[in-house]
Amino acid sequence: MRQLLEFAAAPAILLILAVPAAADTAALERHVDRLAAEELEGRLTGTGGERAAAEYLAAELEQLGAKPLPGQSGYLIPFEFTAGTSDDGSTLALAWDSGGHEWTGVESIQALSFSDNGSVSGGVVFAGYGLVVPESQDFGYDSYATLDVEDKIVVVLRYFPEDLDQESRSKLARYSGLRYKALQARERGARALVVVSGPRSPNAGEIIPMAFDTAVAGSGIVAASISGAVAERLFEQVPDKTLEQAQAALDDGNPHVTGFEIAGVELTLDVKVERETRTGFNVAGILAGNDAQTADKPYVIVGAHYDHLGRGDSGNSLAKQEEAGGVHHGADDNASGAAAVLAAGVRLAGTEHRRHVVLAFWSGEELGLLGSSAFVNGAKSEPTLDPGRVAGYLNMDMVGRMRDNRLTVQAIGSSSAWPILIERSNVPVGFDLQTIDDPYLPTDSTAFNSAGVPTLNLFTGSHEDYHRPSDTADKINYEDLDRVARFSALIARRLADLEEAPDFVKVAPRTDQGGGRDTLRAFTGTIPDYTTEVEGLRLSGVIEGGPAAEGGLLEGDVITEFAGQKIANIYDYTYALDVVKVGEPVKVVFLRGDERHEIEIVPRARD
Amino acid sequence: MTEPHPRHRIRLAMAALLAIGISGLPSAAVAELSEADFLSRVRRLTFEGRRAGEGYFSPDGKKLVFQSERHQGNPFYQIYLLDLETGETSLVSPGPGKTTCPFIRPGSGDVLFGSTHHDPRSEEYQRAELEARASGQERRYAWDYDPEMEIWVAAADGGGLTRLTDERGYDAEGSYSPDGEWIVFASTREAFQRELSEEEAKILEINPAYFGEIYIMRADGSEQRRLTDAPGYDGGPFFSADGSKIVWRRFDEEGLIADVWTMSSDGSNQRQITDFGSMSWAPYLHPSGEYIFFASNKHGFANFEVFIVDADGRKEPVRVTYTDGFDGLPVPSPDGRRLAWTSTRHGGEGGQLYFADWNHESALAALAAAADRSSAN
Ligand SMILES: [Zn+2]
Ligand SMILES: [Zn+2]
Numbered sequence: 001m002r003q004l005l006e007f008a009a010a011p012a013i014l015l016i017l018a019v020p021a022a023a024d025t026a027a028l029e030r031h032v033d034r035l036a037a038e039e040l041e042g043r044l045t046g047t048g049g050e051r052a053a054a055e056y057l058a059a060e061l062e063q064l065g066a067k068p069l070p071g072q073s074g075y076l077i078p079f080e081f082t083a084g085t086s087d088d089g090s091t092l093a094l095a096w097d098s099g100g101h102e103w104t105g106v107e108s109i110q111a112l113s114f115s116d117n118g119s120v121s122g123g124v125v126f127a128g129y130g131l132v133v134p135e136s137q138d139f140g141y142d143s144y145a146t147l148d149v150e151d152k153i154v155v156v157l158r159y160f161p162e163d164l165d166q167e168s169r170s171k172l173a174r175y176s177g178l179r180y181k182a183l184q185a186r187e188r189g190a191r192a193l194v195v196v197s198g199p200r201s202p203n204a205g206e207i208i209p210m211a212f213d214t215a216v217a218g219s220g221i222v223a224a225s226i227s228g229a230v231a232e233r234l235f236e237q238v239p240d241k242t243l244e245q246a247q248a249a250l251d252d253g254n255p256h257v258t259g260f261e262i263a264g265v266e267l268t269l270d271v272k273v274e275r276e277t278r279t280g281f282n283v284a285g286i287l288a289g290n291d292a293q294t295a296d297k298p299y300v301i302v303g304a305h306y307d308h309l310g311r312g313d314s315g316n317s318l319a320k321q322e323e324a325g326g327v328h329h330g331a332d333d334n335a336s337g338a339a340a341v342l343a344a345g346v347r348l349a350g351t352e353h354r355r356h357v358v359l360a361f362w363s364g365e366e367l368g369l370l371g372s373s374a375f376v377n378g379a380k381s382e383p384t385l386d387p388g389r390v391a392g393y394l395n396m397d398m399v400g401r402m403r404d405n406r407l408t409v410q411a412i413g414s415s416s417a418w419p420i421l422i423e424r425s426n427v428p429v430g431f432d433l434q435t436i437d438d439p440y441l442p443t444d445s446t447a448f449n450s451a452g453v454p455t456l457n458l459f460t461g462s463h464e465d466y467h468r469p470s471d472t473a474d475k476i477n478y479e480d481l482d483r484v485a486r487f488s489a490l491i492a493r494r495l496a497d498l499e500e501a502p503d504f505v506k507v508a509p510r511t512d513q514g515g516g517r518d519t520l521r522a523f524t525g526t527i528p529d530y531t532t533e534v535e536g537l538r539l540s541g542v543i544e545g546g547p548a549a550e551g552g553l554l555e556g557d558v559i560t561e562f563a564g565q566k567i568a569n570i571y572d573y574t575y576a577l578d579v580v581k582v583g584e585p586v587k588v589v590f591l592r593g594d595e596r597h598e599i600e601i602v603p604r605a606r607d
Numbered sequence: 608m609t610e611p612h613p614r615h616r617i618r619l620a621m622a623a624l625l626a627i628g629i630s631g632l633p634s635a636a637v638a639e640l641s642e643a644d645f646l647s648r649v650r651r652l653t654f655e656g657r658r659a660g661e662g663y664f665s666p667d668g669k670k671l672v673f674q675s676e677r678h679q680g681n682p683f684y685q686i687y688l689l690d691l692e693t694g695e696t697s698l699v700s701p702g703p704g705k706t707t708c709p710f711i712r713p714g715s716g717d718v719l720f721g722s723t724h725h726d727p728r729s730e731e732y733q734r735a736e737l738e739a740r741a742s743g744q745e746r747r748y749a750w751d752y753d754p755e756m757e758i759w760v761a762a763a764d765g766g767g768l769t770r771l772t773d774e775r776g777y778d779a780e781g782s783y784s785p786d787g788e789w790i791v792f793a794s795t796r797e798a799f800q801r802e803l804s805e806e807e808a809k810i811l812e813i814n815p816a817y818f819g820e821i822y823i824m825r826a827d828g829s830e831q832r833r834l835t836d837a838p839g840y841d842g843g844p845f846f847s848a849d850g851s852k853i854v855w856r857r858f859d860e861e862g863l864i865a866d867v868w869t870m871s872s873d874g875s876n877q878r879q880i881t882d883f884g885s886m887s888w889a890p891y892l893h894p895s896g897e898y899i900f901f902a903s904n905k906h907g908f909a910n911f912e913v914f915i916v917d918a919d920g921r922k923e924p925v926r927v928t929y930t931d932g933f934d935g936l937p938v939p940s941p942d943g944r945r946l947a948w949t950s951t952r953h954g955g956e957g958g959q960l961y962f963a964d965w966n967h968e969s970a971l972a973a974l975a976a977a978a979d980r981s982s983a984n
Contacts (some may be wrong), residue, residue: 403652405649419656422693423694424696428692428693430650432651434953435953
């Protein structure tokens with residue numbers, strides 16, 4: 001490529017352009033093969049597979065010439081996290097004038113995963129569904145409106161009223177998360193929250209499973225779930241109604257139906273949650289800037305998470321029944337991103353760049369952005385790595401399944417510097433780029449966004465192997481993965497050479513507070529495509545044998561209406577999902593090509 | 608909904624009324640074709656700024672000159688040169704005022720463009736436009752055929768800025784002959800050169816482009832002479848790759864219907880190529896000389912699509928793009944293997960430059976299979 005020498009203005013970029021493609025494809029293949037190998041057992045944070053992957057990445061960092069970060073003796077940077085919670089023998093006792101009863105054992109009484117440890121006693125108030133819709137929502141529903149729960153034990157029903165019209169369901173569902181209910185009880189001075197799955201609800205009378213919760217500490221209130229049998233014993237002390245009658249009175253959503261004090265009963269709750277602390281490892285190295293002046297300039301980070309789901313026990317596996325428990329290989333999610341960071345690192349190590357470039361591999365992403373959050377928080381105490389001194393963070397999560405030359409660039413709204421940088425970096429690579437402004441993403445860039453760092457995330461789209469054991473190395477598109485790596489190196493290089501660090505633009509977050517994972521109880525088997533901002537919700541696939549597939553939905557269909565609600569985007573869809581009922585057919589309107597179709601699907605229970 | 612870009616701007620609102628009545632007849636010959644038959648690796652080229660468009664290649668195909676609203680403090684288009692190998696962009700035009708319609712001079716690499724930067728009111732206009740946008744108002748004048756618009760030329764780095772035209776009236780839409788010695792362009796100077804009838808004076812107020820005609824001059828601005836003489840806006844002229852022919856678009860008197868025409872470079876042999884009865888504009892010859900790219904709203908007022916038609920217009924044009932929104936201003940690379948055009952297919956309000964690999968063989972085959980134009984609507 002001799003003629004290129006004419007363009008003397010950008011010699012270093014030419015170095016990047018000149019890196020031969022074939023050699024990198026082989027290296028990428030080696031990285032993904034290694035990380036997605038059976039022996040690494042799905043790289044679950046806190047396991048030997050994660051450790052082995054971390055050591056592989058550290059060796060590669062050393063090989064390409066990156067040094068450990070300032071203040072670190074090696075490439076591995078440990079962080080502690082809660083790997084799981086279990087009940088360690090919680091008990092509940094009821095006492096009234098003529099007697100009482102005590103329960104132990106998780107078939108009757110079990111801690112909620114976010115509960116504080118502690119023993120509390122007090123009078124009992126039944127607070128209906130324990131729902132509070134904030135005044136800002138202009139809806140008017142407050143289970144505590146007429147109740148004084150100060151120093152009381154609050155007993156509430158799980159979920160939200162069962163017989164609501166769809167609009168009310170959509171309002172109330174958002175505020176029916178257990179953590180949110182616990183918060184409301186705590187704010188009103190209650191000593192504890194006790195939750196029962198009502199006889200008229202799905203999972204009636206069942207103990208709530210201890211959800212996977214990575215919080216290091218409790219939520220500031222003692223909280224437990226009880227079986228239907230325990231609740232019924234409690235309601236025997238209510239003179240005029242059974243639990244079922246009390247629930248039925250609430251289920252049409254009439255805000256004037258109130259809870260009541262259960263007089264003459266003293267409830268004692270002793271909750272013991274065992275939190276297992278483990279250690280995970282981020283892996284990071286630094287490529288020093290070549291300009292002596294840049295030592296104290298904000299630096300650039302290129303990163304990707306390298307952890308995955310292990311055997312899928314932590315709750316976010318989408319494995320089908322027959323593959324459940326198998327190694328989740330995570331080749332695309334996110335061995336592809338980790339490999340691309342290494343390949344970008346090789347290119348960047350071979351070229352001049354003014355600012356420092358940090359290459360980072362996060363762990364704990366699948367458990368809730370644990371590693372990147374720990375880095376962002378921990379780095380604040382290490383002056384050279386203060387997040388205020390990060391010029392920009394470029395993340396890659398799932399970049400190995402490119403189809404039709406399409407690459408999604410997310411979080412572009414987080415800095416006004418991005419459009420021109422993206423434009424210039426893409427010209428030599430030539431992707432069909434889809435840009436998305438929203439920086440609130442289910443990946444590590446979000447940890448940096450909350451610290452005020454401009455972020456970008458690259459993504460080649462979801463697919464039917466997402467979060468399943470079948471996300472394997474043989475399905476990776478290595479040629480295009482190499483182009484993604486090259487693109488990321490070009491962006492990082494341009495970012496590293498900017499005179500002024502990019503500005504940070506705070507994008508207003510979507511206001512979907514209150515809802516939690518545990519409110520999502522209907523399963524439809526749709527895989528939303530997060531990469532397009534088309535009007536409606538495009539499906540990047542449907543789960544085989546799921547309700548959507550059975551109803552006739554296919555990959556590529558664009559849902560425009562769901563359960564009577566217009567669907568303009570993924571958020572609308574999430575809310576619409578909140579309100580569908582298990583076993584009740586929902587009307588789905590969708591576009592297949594230009595054609596409008598209408599079908600019914602029947603959601604199933606998700607546990 | 609979007610508007611065509613300045614080189615080819617016309618009054619869309621009126622045209623809409625007409626297009627509704629006339630367009631929409633499907634063409635049997637192209638029914639089974641799709642965009643993928645002609646275009647591959649479709650991708651968006653520009654991301655910065657509210658809009659960008661009118662990309663034209665350098666003779667070696669390594670650069671693209673275009674206009675974009677991305678200059679700090681100036682809401683109007685400025686001219687940029689994009690290096691297609693490194694992705695670097697650089698400002699060519701001086702910064703203030705309105706600019707449009709760039710073209711790279713073969714041989715020297717200089718860039719010509721229309722500009723009003725010499726107008727002392729430029730900054731005032733920029734401020735007014737920025738304020739109007741900030742207050743969310745509609746732009747009162749989208750493109751006003753500013754009579755101050757003149758053709759300028761500068762080196763690729765913006766140096767040596769030289770004025771080539773000096774006539775009251777809109778002078779723009781210029782492009783070079785393949786040897787770099789001649790420039791064809793459009794001008795409304797006639798409206799300011801002779802006494803207008805009362806009726807013409809009224810037209811000048813409502814539709815100044817009516818007076819647009821095609822002119823030719825030497826690259827240094829000398830020997831300016833007129834090539835067309837028909838009422839209605841003639842504009843957007845480009846030479847064929849062998850320099851023998853000029854392709855341009857001609858509007859009818861009302862400014863409602865436009866068609867693609869060709870003529871010899873001396874103005875003789877004027878020939879109408881399209882007759883959709885809608886707005887067919889922005890023509891550009893493929894370097895093979897076999898066919899002409901153009902854009903038309905035949906399939907719906909707001910739905911401009913790219914078409915190709917054989918160079919003599921003997922056959923029905925063949926549709927190339929099939930994506931909602933605006934697709935127009937198609938320009939092939941000098942090797943005839945790539946296409947740059949302007950589109951709103953990303954869903955934004957403003958057009959941006961798009962780029963794709965062009966399948967020349969498919970194009971020839973589709974044109975060969977197209978029906979004779981005698982059977983056209
Ligand atoms: Zn991931
Ligand atoms: Zn994941």
